[in-house]
Amino acid sequence: MTDGPTINTIAARAGVSIASVSRVLNGLPTRQETVRKVMAAAEELGYVRNAVARSLKSRRTHQVAFAMADIGNPVYLAMVRQIQPVLKAAGYRLVLHSTDAIAADEIDVLRSLGERYVDGLIMSPLRVTDEHLRTLAAARAPVVIIGSVPDGTRVDNVRADSRTGVRLALDHLHQLGRRRIGLVNGPLDTVPGASRGAAYAEALGALGLPYDEDLVEIGDFYRQEGARAAAALLTRRPDVDALMCANDLIALGAVDVLRASGRRVPADVAVVGMDDTDLAAASWPSLTSVSLGSAERGKAAAELLLDRLLNGEREPRVVTVPPRLLVRASTSGREPTPQYTAVPSEPRTTDGAAG
Amino acid sequence: MTDGPTINTIAARAGVSIASVSRVLNGLPTRQETVRKVMAAAEELGYVRNAVARSLKSRRTHQVAFAMADIGNPVYLAMVRQIQPVLKAAGYRLVLHSTDAIAADEIDVLRSLGERYVDGLIMSPLRVTDEHLRTLAAARAPVVIIGSVPDGTRVDNVRADSRTGVRLALDHLHQLGRRRIGLVNGPLDTVPGASRGAAYAEALGALGLPYDEDLVEIGDFYRQEGARAAAALLTRRPDVDALMCANDLIALGAVDVLRASGRRVPADVAVVGMDDTDLAAASWPSLTSVSLGSAERGKAAAELLLDRLLNGEREPRVVTVPPRLLVRASTSGREPTPQYTAVPSEPRTTDGAAG
DNA sequence: GCCACCTCAGTAAACGTTTACAGTTCTGTG
DNA sequence: CACAGAACTGTAAACGTTTACTGAGGTGGC
Numbered sequence: 067m068t069d070g071p072t073i074n075t076i077a078a079r080a081g082v083s084i085a086s087v088s089r090v091l092n093g094l095p096t097r098q099e100t101v102r103k104v105m106a107a108a109e110e111l112g113y114v115r116n117a118v119a120r121s122l123k124s125r126r127t128h129q130v131a132f133a134m135a136d137i138g139n140p141v142y143l144a145m146v147r148q149i150q151p152v153l154k155a156a157g158y159r160l161v162l163h164s165t166d167a168i169a170a171d172e173i174d175v176l177r178s179l180g181e182r183y184v185d186g187l188i189m190s191p192l193r194v195t196d197e198h199l200r201t202l203a204a205a206r207a208p209v210v211i212i213g214s215v216p217d218g219t220r221v222d223n224v225r226a227d228s229r230t231g232v233r234l235a236l237d238h239l240h241q242l243g244r245r246r247i248g249l250v251n252g253p254l255d256t257v258p259g260a261s262r263g264a265a266y267a268e269a270l271g272a273l274g275l276p277y278d279e280d281l282v283e284i285g286d287f288y289r290q291e292g293a294r295a296a297a298a299l300l301t302r303r304p305d306v307d308a309l310m311c312a313n314d315l316i317a318l319g320a321v322d323v324l325r326a327s328g329r330r331v332p333a334d335v336a337v338v339g340m341d342d343t344d345l346a347a348a349s350w351p352s353l354t355s356v357s358l359g360s361a362e363r364g365k366a367a368a369e370l371l372l373d374r375l376l377n378g379e380r381e382p383r384v385v386t387v388p389p390r391l392l393v394r395a396s397t398s399g400r401e402p403t404p405q406y407t408a409v410p411s412e413p414r415t416t417d418g419a420a421g
Numbered sequence: 422m423t424d425g426p427t428i429n430t431i432a433a434r435a436g437v438s439i440a441s442v443s444r445v446l447n448g449l450p451t452r453q454e455t456v457r458k459v460m461a462a463a464e465e466l467g468y469v470r471n472a473v474a475r476s477l478k479s480r481r482t483h484q485v486a487f488a489m490a491d492i493g494n495p496v497y498l499a500m501v502r503q504i505q506p507v508l509k510a511a512g513y514r515l516v517l518h519s520t521d522a523i524a525a526d527e528i529d530v531l532r533s534l535g536e537r538y539v540d541g542l543i544m545s546p547l548r549v550t551d552e553h554l555r556t557l558a559a560a561r562a563p564v565v566i567i568g569s570v571p572d573g574t575r576v577d578n579v580r581a582d583s584r585t586g587v588r589l590a591l592d593h594l595h596q597l598g599r600r601r602i603g604l605v606n607g608p609l610d611t612v613p614g615a616s617r618g619a620a621y622a623e624a625l626g627a628l629g630l631p632y633d634e635d636l637v638e639i640g641d642f643y644r645q646e647g648a649r650a651a652a653a654l655l656t657r658r659p660d661v662d663a664l665m666c667a668n669d670l671i672a673l674g675a676v677d678v679l680r681a682s683g684r685r686v687p688a689d690v691a692v693v694g695m696d697d698t699d700l701a702a703a704s705w706p707s708l709t710s711v712s713l714g715s716a717e718r719g720k721a722a723a724e725l726l727l728d729r730l731l732n733g734e735r736e737p738r739v740v741t742v743p744p745r746l747l748v749r750a751s752t753s754g755r756e757p758t759p760q761y762t763a764v765p766s767e768p769r770t771t772d773g774a775a776g
Numbered sequence: 777g778c779c780a781c782c783t784c785a786g787t788a789a790a791c792g793t794t795t796a797c798a799g800t801t802c803t804g805t806g
Numbered sequence: 807c808a809c810a811g812a813a814c815t816g817t818a819a820a821c822g823t824t825t826a827c828t829g830a831g832g833t834g835g836c
Contacts, residue, residue: 070535070561072822083786088824097784112559114535118482119822121473121538122791129516129538137505140699147492150519159538160517161484164505180425180469183476183484183514204467206425318703344495348673350705350756401705427792438816443794452814474792477821782833790824800815806808 071111080107091115126185129159130371133175133189137164139287140343141313142190145212145364149188152368156376158185167192167256179207186375188212188367192256208374210367213257222370223384226358228258228340231389232265233272235310235338235356238391240273244308244336248281250295250320251312259284262312262340281306285316292319300327307335308397314339314346317353321396336397342390351395352402359387426466435462446470481540484514485726488530488544492519494642495698496668497545500567500719504543507723511731513540522547522611534562541730543567543722547611563729565722568612577725578739581713583613583695586744587620588627590665590693590711593746595628597753599663599691603636605650605675606667614639617667617695636661640671647674655682662690663752669694669701672708676751691752697745706750707757714742 073087080087080103089096090104107113121127130153134142150160161184165171172191176198179187187205190212191198202209202221210222239247249266252259267277280302285295292315300306300323309324311317317339321331329335331351339346342357366385374380395401428442435442435458444451445459462468476482485508489497505515516539520526527546531553534542542560545567546553557564557576565577594602604621607614622632635657640650647670655661655678664679666672672694676686684690686706694701697712721740729735750756 074822084823085787085825086785089785092824095784100785112535114532114561116822117536117538118473118476119791120824122471122477122793122822123824125791127473127538137502143498146517150492150517154519162501162505162515162517164509177469178472180467181472183472183482206469345699345703348700348705349703350707352705429792439793440795440817441815444815447794450814455815471792474821475794477792477823478794480821778836780833780835783831785828785830787826787828789826792821794820796817796819798815798817800813802813803811805810 071113072116073113075111076104076107076113079111080104121182125182127183128157129161129184130368130375131161131163131175131184131187133163133165133172133187133191135165135167135190135192137162139315140345141341141360144343144360145190145367148361148364149368152365152372156372158372158375165191169193169195169197173197173201176201176205176209179205179209182206186210186371188371192258194257208371210371210374212363212367214261220382222367222374222382224363224367224370225384225386226258226363227386227389228261228358229265229268231340231356231358231391232262232310233269234389234391235340235354236266236269236273238354238393238397239308239310239336239338240275242308242332242336242397245275246281246303246306247275247308247310248283248299248303248306249310249312250292250299250316251282251284252287252316254284258287258312266310278303287313287315289315289319289322292316293323294319296320296323297327300324308332309335309337311337311339313341314343314349314353314355317355317396318345318349321349321351321353332395332397332399338397342392346392346394354394354397355392357390357392359389362387426463426468427471428468430466431459431462431468434466435459476537480537482538483512484516484539485730486516486518486530486539486542488518488520488527488542488546490520490522490545490547492517494670495700496696496715499698499715500545500722503716503719504723507720507727511727513727513730520546524548524550524552528552528556531556531560531564534560534564537561541565541726543726547613549612563726565726565729567718567722569616575737577722577729577737579718579722579725580739580741581613581718582741582744583616583713584620584623586695586711586713586746587617587665588624589744589746590695590709591621591624591628593709593748593752594663594665594691594693595630597663597687597691600630601636601658601661602630602663602665603638603654603658603661604665604667605647605654605671606637606639607642607671609639613642614667621665633658642668642670644670644674644677647671648678649674651675651678652682655679664690664692666692666694668696669698669704669708669710672710672751673700673704676704676706676708687750687752687754693752697747701747701749709749709752710747712745712747714744717742 073084076087077084086100087104090101153160163175186208188210212224214225215223251263254260270277283295283299285291309320311320317337324331324335331337339353339355342355346353346355428439431442432439441455442459445456508515518530541563543565567579569580570578606618609615625632638650638654640646664675666675672692679686679690686692694708694710697710701708701710
């Protein structure tokens with residue numbers, strides 16, 4: 067771990083100037099003989115280019131940051147999974163920030179763009195405050211926001227369509243004959259909480275169902291709180307026959323509580339989650355969920371940012387990813403047939419010792 | 422997005438030298454009057470320190486990289502979840518690399534330490550080749566390897582104990598009366614594949630059970646391949662009464678196939694996974710799994726690296742995280758009681774229209 | 777054989793900091 | 807009031823690159 071060689075070391079060993087070394091290393095036109103000498107010296111010394119010095123001069127770090135509210139949330143992980151390869155393919159590294167949904171931390175991340183350690187930022191804030199918008203306007207590098215921002219905000223924006231998503235779910239529940247459909251939501255001052263709450267009211271209206279305050283309970287976006295909220299709702303309205311949950315974790319919490327209370331899912335109460343995380347397909351019973359296209363949103367965000375990075379300034383764009391309803395056992399009662407239809411052997415060909 | 426102010430801009434506006442500006446910004450002893458002028462100028466100009474220039478001079482980037490085989494694998498995500506907060510608390514940023522388990526990519530990451538864009542690296546390679554070890558020895562920054570490396574390798578190392586883990590699982594299955602215990606493993610040339618395969622053979626021996634080649638099938642570490650491999654094993658040995666799977670995804674694939682073949686889990690075939698990912702608890706039936714302490718390993722790795730970063734060179738350390746068996750329905754037949762015991766209301770207090 | 781031109785290489789400045797060192801101003805003492 | 811010493815500030819070099827500019831050497835045309 068001694069101090070590594072620099073272009074000065076190479077220049078000395080090859081008997082040329084540092085400018086020539088730089089030119090050779092960057093593939094600029096140079097005499098064959100010089101190229102040979104420099105390459106040989108670089109090889110012998112095990113030279114590796116210093117990215118920091120290079121960035122200082124070129125004003126490009128080839129790094130991009132992704133700031134999410136909570137690294138434990140599978141939705142963000144789904145995004146990371148898509149963002150990473152897109153950036154990697156273009157030669158960018160991914161820097162991760164987990165802000166715990168603290169506005170001050172998010173603002174900090176936006177400010178820190180001025181430090182120039184990244185070329186751009188993808189951010190997915192749970193709440194968008196005025197200060198967010200002000201800092202955003204003054205940001206020193208391209209930013210893409212995942213999650214809705216007020217119309218007219220001059221920033222690339224990738225949106226989910228919670229409204230249609232909730233509508234899909236309620237239509238589905240209504241078709242199954244459910245009429246007392248509860249909502250277990252997250253905080254109303256978050257972007258998803260607000261939009262899902264409004265969409266719920268709207269969808270009820272469209273279906274001709276009354277809006278009943280008792281059928282709505284607010285918690286946060288985690289399983290444990292989801293369970294608590296679902297329990298509270300059940301206490302108030304024991305006759306509820308379906309629960310629309312603002313995300314999958316809440317839905318899993320709700321299922322826990324329903325099961326503990328002796329109710330069958332979906333026979334007694336149907337449950338719908340949102341986000342279609344890995345957990346939805348794997349859970350028991352498998353969970354009907356509204357996919358808001360986390361993966362697609364991540365990919366779109368990365369592509370928008372990359373476009374800005376490579377092609378420079380342009381008008382901000384808004385991309386909206388359409389939702390999809392994935393019907394599973396928590397509403398239909400039927401587990402989807404496994405997609406792995408490898409031919410299995412006969413069921414019970416036991417070899418003797420039977421029970 | 423114009424060019425931001427530098428300490429030169431501030432120096433000019435405040436009427437002092439750049440050295441004074443730097444001193445004020447770094448909190449070094451300075452006359453009050455100067456501090457005031459500099460702070461005022463910095464404030465007015467909205468100055469933000471350039472991290473790249475600073476790193477060039479200080480030779481510290483306050484960034485750490487984490488290189489994992491596959492960003493889609495929940496095990497690595499569990500690690501990221503633990504690594505991130507530890508680093509963040511110490512003022513380090515996390516850079517993510519997904520190498521797709523390609524050795525050349527991993528070597529590249531190790532080499533790129535020479536570029537000095539990170540102060541250290543945590544790496545979790547699936548396979549450890551001689552070239553890994555050579556490059557490791559020449560690495561230009563502290564490295565922590567998650568996953569076993571040959572004894573004597575001069576590198577901080579965090580290990581899982583697959584051997585004991587597999588042993589725990591087989592003991593459990595044996596106690597349940599299972600005697601024809603299959604193994605669905607990943608590739609034998611990977612670190613986990615090799616150790617789990619060996620541990621399986623050893624544990625069988627300790628239990629006095631014969632090792633039967635037909636009971637072992639190799640696939641990869643994904644659900645679909647797990648299903649394929651389990652199907653192949655079942656075709657050969659339809660009488661198998663338990664499946665030990667090298668990770669949870671394989672186990673989920675196996676459950677899919679068992680179900681499709683009409684077998685009941687665990688009545689006909691008990692299934693054990695490994696890694697205890699989120700999916701294990703959420704799946705249907707919930708999956709008995711051997712936790713190899715992914716979270717603890719991530720945390721330990723981050724702490725080892727941080728210690729090196731803050732306290733400098735020292736003898737390499739090896740940390741081994743003990744495994745734990747989490748018994749769930751895929752072997753016991755009983756779903757664990759939900760940990761959310763919020764008091765739910767009476768089961769069926771419907772309001773009239775009964776069924 | 778001279779000159780214009782082309783190719784290539786070297787010098788030096790720049791990117792934005794930090795910091796060693798030297799220099800200046802101030803404070804207090806004799 | 808002079809001077810020692812303390813307290814502070816400014817100059818300049820350094821970190822490792824890239825690159826504009828200049829200059830050296832070679833080639834070819836007339």
